[in-house]
Amino acid sequence: MSKKQGKKIAPAPISSNISVVDLINNYFTAYNSARLREACKLLTEDIFQPGVTVGLSLSGAMTPAGFGVSALAPLIRHGYIDWMISTGANLYHDMHYGLGFDLFAGSPFLDDVKLREEGTIRIYDIIFGYDVLLETDAFIRKILQAEPFQKRMGTAEFHYLLGKYVREVEKQLGVENSCLLATAYEYGVPIYTSSPGDSSIGMNVAALALEGSKLVLDPAIDVNETAAIAYGAREGEGKSAAVILGGGSPKNFLLQTQPQIHEVLGLEERGHDFFVQFTDARPDTGGLSGATPAEAVSWGKIDPDELPSTIVCYTDSTIALPLITAYALNQGQPRSLKRLYDRREELLDTLQKDYLAAKQRVLVEA
Secondary structure, eight states: OOOOOOOOOOOOOOOOOOHHHHHHHHHSSSSHHHHHHHHHIIIIIISSSSSSEEEEEEOOOOGGGHHHIIHHHHHHHTTTEEEEEEEEHHHHHHHHHHHTTOOOOOOOSOOOOHHHHHTTTEEEEEHHHEEEEHHHHHHHHHHHHHHGGGGOOOHHHHHHHHHHHHHHHHHHHSSOOHHHHHHHHHOOOOOOOOOTTSHHHHHHHHHHTTTOOOOOOOHHHHHHHHHHHHTTTTTTTTTTEEEEOOOOHHHHHHHHHIIIIIISSSSOOOBEEEEEEEEEGGGGOOOOOGGGGGHHHHHBBBBBGGGGEEEEESSHHHHHHHHHHHHHHHHHHOOOOOOOOGGGHHHHHHHHHHHHHHHHHHHHOO
């Protein structure tokens, strides 16, 4: 067999003081452990580099388990995440930590009827008091009545304002480690939600609408702003990366930026340069969550020339995220912040001008 086809597996006993980096580099030798090792290397050596704009999608109940504080916030502080798409539920449960509420590791085998009687909520093996939901809801409704929220806006601006208020509460309470929303606010990372009505945050927005609130979350703003970010990522020699935790609607909202650019707006056709996904979804059921990078090429979501720079690791995101975070913080150098939240209008203006110019050219040629 040609040695070029692979690297020799040379197993050695694992030591008692092995580091995360050594463990991944030397013992994640095959199957999905090897895909995770490849992802760690691709992220640190190619994706988390100055010329790459990194978009991350987040689905699954990650923040209730604390990963917003423990993993995503550190990645943001190191400049490794430039913009995000998240489920509303992840942002809602992330706020519990910012507001100083307690969540606990429990068991997935508790009696749910008894939990209901005791006023305890269960997310698989995470438990917390029902009052945590009620007090988080009360906080949301109170701040959404403030003047800055009384208008039509996209979810990036909405979450930026929400993060601002949560950060103030963290300071007042002396919260030691900021939550995801508060960190994104401080570091200028825009966070979008593909389905803003599909969470307790959206439910509270809807409740206030019954009271006459002027707040309207406009998905058209989000579609155009995210497309503008992906379009602007190609400035100079820049590249665009899609890092996907889970699947679902956030995954599609991140990837659809490219079809929006070429299919709908008639601008360049290229696709994202990097694609890394951690998922437990199968591709053969036809669902978007399990769709492969190769399939995404047919939609123009991924650059076909960059398929070697795509990795799918079939594993639980709650296993992958702490490992890739520890690996990246150890092996990588912090990047300068892009603060894309502050550049939204500039990027959108460029996209709009180029779109209208391209549309005019088509009319003239016709």
